[in-house]
Amino acid sequence: MTDQDTGAAKSGPAGGGGATAAVGLTDVAVRFRTRKRDVTALREVSLDVAPGEFVAIVGPSGCGKSTLLKLVAGLLEPSSGTVRLHGERIDGPRPDIGYVFQRAALLEWRTARRNILLQAEMRRMPPATARARADALIAMTGLSGFEDAYPHELSGGMQQRVALCRALLHEPPVLLMDEPFGALDALTREQMNMELNRIWRETGTTVLLVTHSISEAVYLADRVVVMSHRPGTITEIINVGLPAERDYTATLGRSEFREAAAHVRGLLGAASARE
Template sequence: MRMSAPAAVQMDSTVDIQDVAVRFRSRKRDVTALREVSLSVRSGEFVAIVGPSGCGKSTLLKLVSGLLRPSTGQVRLLGTEVRGPRRDIGYVFQRAALLDWRTARKNILLQAEMRAMPSAAARERADELIAMTGLTGFEDAYPHELSGGMQQRVALCRALLHRPPVLLMDEPFGALDALTREQMNVELRRIWRETGTTVLLVTHSIPEAVYLADQVVVMTPRPGTVDELIPVDLPAERDYGRTMAEPEFARVTGRIRDLLGAATSAE
């Protein structure tokens, strides 16, 4: 039996999306990207979003960040309606988007400059994040001197510099090789547990979603809506290899594949 998204706002929710639809209009046609999407994310929860290409996963993150307004429905973040771009989030994209002429540390501190954060506190926070993400020794390296995985670590540090209560991640490891991606999954899971930040992750990787998340949101083909919410009943401490061998891991990944396979055949 499929689990529908909660209709009522949860009191401890950090993100609440209620009956949201997004429609784009052009001269040639109207496109409905999302329809009747409802989702509540609790404080400190890690939620992964998966679905077919073009189903509106990235659009959902743009709604939460305030970069896009819903055509109908409402999005609330930290108890207030999202009416425009929010400064109380962190955002990590598929590409690190680092400035070539700035070192790793200065790329991280760009966040502080944009937000006019006190310089001493920002430098202290940057040092903390550099140590947390294993970048010690590479603080003064330029982007071209860093591997893809290291560049994404810098981007993650930049996003976390101002201690955002909500971190949005849009396919952040999609461009990495398989081994580096696994390593980044392990690092992200550890960093999330240390920071307690609420995370919404968009990914095309089913194993990545299940390894990282407390709950996986499976979306339908466009116009995207929530097909099923799947809780992930795995230990908080997750060794990568042992987690992959867990019966619960196989159950959840299998269920997601069934849903996405059905979605694909229905297109």
Template sequence: MTMTRDTSLRDSPGTTAPGAAGDSGKTAEAGAAAAVGLEKIAVRFRSRRRDVTALHEVSLDVAMGEFVAIVGPSGCGKSTLLKLVAGLLKPSAGQVRLNGEQVNGPRHDIGYVFQRAALLEWRSARRNILIQAEMRRMPSVLARARADELIAMTGLTGFEDAYPHELSGGMQQRVALCRALLHEPPVLLMDEPFGALDALTREQMNMELNRIWRETGTTVLLVTHSISEAVYLADRVVVMSPRPGTITEIIDVGLPAERDYTQTLARPEFHEATGHIRDLLGAASAHD
């Protein structure tokens, strides 16, 4: 496993330390356009009572097709980073780029999955997925074909006409994932998508997400409080400091893209990475 500190990316955007690509080979190379680029980002919130610096000097390049997880203590700015990439929030300083283009406002070419599935109770699973097509005015035939493809990919076949109250929490999140992927976004943002699920369902969703990521080739940026989840899923794990959030260290987990769950958790690279992240965060800062 290769450990690379934040400064290697901050000083030379788009580059990593030698060997940092690990088994995946997806780490951004010098001169290559990053799917997501953050350059010396700062975010400050001002109110009548006080000023709060949420993020300070955050720089990160995420290569196309790469899976990057972000972990850190509550309030360190993890979700704020996703909002910056989505264009829902403007940085106080620095630049955000998506596929080489500066982000100046809400982006419609990304997918976003939240902790809660947020499905419409009066619409079936299929119609909840297709709401994305309606909002984007996608051709009906194309949208339905894509929805069928995603329903099969996520194991929802047979539940297309079920309503949210008839689906388990895991199935509801599968519907939310299908909805986010319907328009084939080049970048998928995920904010604690499995945090509300029970442990067994969460493991199953981790395995499903790994498979779907490999099949679609989508760039994924995942925020999670689970160290094990971050290491199992990601090519690299970004460890954040307490507020004001900065990048403490960027860890290349060194695991192959295709990961059997039980075998991966037994690998020395997995234990080395999770142990190191726990040391960085401290027992009081993060949990599995």
């Protein structure tokens, strides 16, 4: 590939802590202490994510991918190093991020719209503003006609769309997604990938996605961050080199996609061989 960079060598968006970055991590380490031993989850991680950029994070299980998202959300403090959001050091939970988990985690006794509006209640958003925003997101994600459906009446893909709407309700500048489509069947996952690409382009939100799917990472992202086995470090950052608007079938047939996916697969395979 001619369009790739290493995390150590790249400056600016890949360097760590830049003032113009939407998300900046500089020399971040996370260590956990248990009864039996100390565990280093992350070590010397530096990364800048530009405003409006889509970055996917892949790596072996247990390498600290989810831990990295928790740092950005302010749910976890680094043992060393700094984490910044739009240049401001993160020192606790942040109201200006959205978070989507692998499971939709909807309240069974609330309709789709009321699950989305739960975010508004927690944040004390003006009711009229929140409802208008919810209705716009429902239309954007293809949920029109299912506003009053309960979770058990929705497919897995629809439930994840509701969760995505809930995360975007307060218009966060940064969206964190932790393996959001991992529990879906292959066809629904492809459809959700296409939906997410469209929503990202329409909203301009900065997205950090953790996924175990190489094809999903390359299809969705501007850059793919490949992490090592624990303690997690950045092995390499790959610029995908695809246009922002991506037809699914056509994109998978492009040489840029195939080369990037093969390179990521090779890096992960090499990491497994060294284990």
